Amino acid sequence: MDADDAWRPRLASCARLKFDPIEKQVMLLFPEAALALNETGAAIVQLCNGARSISEIVDRLSEKYGNADRDALMREVVDFIATIRARGLLQ
Template identity: 75%
Template sequence: MSTDDPWRPRLAARARLKFDPVAKQELILFPEAALALNETGAAIVRLCEGARSIDQIVDLLSKNYANADRDALMREVMDFLDTIRVRGLLQ
């Protein structure tokens, strides 16, 4: 998938983001399973509401992670989104 792709990721209808107060972390819940997210993964998923492009998501994350190289951040975001997309958690 290229960064020119007009894809505007959002969680699949069968998935939802939820904070687990016991584990003190965000989870993606989907039928009969859950995926625990680290802080960066949760930040990415929160921005995937179907209105922002990948470039816009990376731009917003770049502001929060000022010391991060934008190209490296783009690769990390794309890898993460591809991983959860393959699992059917994004559309």
């Protein structure tokens, strides 16, 4: 996946985010399954609204996490997005 392409990821219609107050974490719900997200995973998915490119998502996360190493963050975001996209959770 090219991080600088024009693709603007967004959740697939079959998926949704929900905060689980018992587990105190964000869950990505989809048919017959759920994926517990850590803080970074939740932040990435929340930014996948169809309006931002991968580079813009990384920029937002870099700002949020105190100007974290952008190259490392880019790799993490691209890997995470590729994983959930392969499950059909992003379009």
